[in-house]
Amino acid sequence: xxxxxxxxxxxxxxxxxxxxxxxxxxxxxxxxxxxxxxxxxxxxxxxxxxxxxxxxxxxxxxxxxxxxxxxxxxxxxxxxxxxxxxxxxxxxxxxxxxxxxxxxxxxxxxxxxxxxxxxxxxxxxxxxxxxxxxxxxxxxxxxxxxxxxxxxxxxxxxxxxxxxxxxxxxxxxxxxxxxxxxxxxxxxxxxxxxxxxxxxxxxxxxxxxxxxxxxxxxxxxxxxxxxxxxxxxxxxxxxxxxxx
Numbered sequence: 001x002x003x004x005x006x007x008x009x010x011x012x013x014x015x016x017x018x019x020x021x022x023x024x025x026x027x028x029x030x031x032x033x034x035x036x037x038x039x040x041x042x043x044x045x046x047x048x049x050x051x052x053x054x055x056x057x058x059x060x061x062x063x064x065x066x067x068x069x070x071x072x073x074x075x076x077x078x079x080x081x082x083x084x085x086x087x088x089x090x091x092x093x094x095x096x097x098x099x100x101x102x103x104x105x106x107x108x109x110x111x112x113x114x115x116x117x118x119x120x121x122x123x124x125x126x127x128x129x130x131x132x133x134x135x136x137x138x139x140x141x142x143x144x145x146x147x148x149x150x151x152x153x154x155x156x157x158x159x160x161x162x163x164x165x166x167x168x169x170x171x172x173x174x175x176x177x178x179x180x181x182x183x184x185x186x187x188x189x190x191x192x193x194x195x196x197x198x199x200x201x202x203x204x205x206x207x208x209x210x211x212x213x214x215x216x217x218x219x220x221x222x223x224x225x226x227x228x229x230x231x232x233x234x235x236x237x238x239x240x241x242x243x244x
Contacts, residue, residue: 006231008184010054011047012206014198015040017190017214024214030074035216037078041086046220048093048127050227054180055129056100058198062136076110083113087120094126098180100172101135130180135172137200144170173202182206185230187223189215207233 015036022032040057047055097117147170151157173180182202191212209226
C-alpha cells in the first residue's frame with residue numbers, strides 16, 4: 001500500500017459467503033465457517049498493521065438463529081476455538097476487543113470465551129476490534145429508545161426530546177463501548193449488495209464497497225486494494241463539492 005493512502009478510521013465488514021464457499025468445495029457448511037474464521041484472523045492482523053483504529057465484523061446476526069442447530073452450534077464452537085488459539089496474538093498486537101450485541105444468550109462456552117477476551121484486552125490501546133454477535137440493527141435501535149424512555153421515567157435522564165446525539169449514546173456503539181465513530185467504509189463480500197440489518201443508523205453516510213469474493217477467499221491484498229480505492233472517494237455527507 002502506498003504511503004499517502006488515506007486510511008479509514010473505522011471499517012466494518014459483512015463477512016458473507018462461507019456457506020457458498022463450502023458448497024463450492026463440497027465440504028460441510030461448518031468447514032466454510034472455519035475457513036472464514038481463518039480469513040477473519042488475516043484481515044484483523046492486516047487492519048491493525050495498516051493503522052485502522054476500529055474494525056467491526058458481522059459475526060452472528062439476530063436472524064442467524066434460524067439456521068440449523070448443527071450449523072449454529074458449529075459457529076459458536078469455532079468462536080471458542082478462535083479465542084483459545086488467537087487471543088494471545090490479539091493481546092500481543094495490543095488489540096482491544098469489544099462485543100456489539102446481546103451475547104448473554106449464546107452458549108455458555110462461547111460466552112465465557114468472550115468474557116475472557118474482553119477482560120484480557122480491555123486495557124489495550126491499539127486497534128479496537130468489534131465483534132457484532134447476536135446483533136441486529138433494528139433491535140439495537142429499539143433497545144436504545146426503550147433504555148432512554150426507562151431512564152427518563154426513573155428520573156435519571158430529563159424528560160426532553162430524544163435527539164440523534166442522545167440516541168447514539170445508547171446504541172451498542174455508544175458509551176458502553178467507548179463511543180465508536182460511525183464507519184467510514186462498509187465492505188461486503190460474496191457479491192451481495194445490501195446491509196442486512198447491519199449498522200443501519202451508524203452507516204447513514206458510510207462509503208460502501210462490494211466484492212464477488214466469498215469471505216474465505218477474501219485476502220489482505222484485496223482488502224488493501226479496497227482501502228486504497230476508498231481513499232480516492234470524495235465524501236460530502238450530503239453537501240455539494242465546491243468548484244475549483
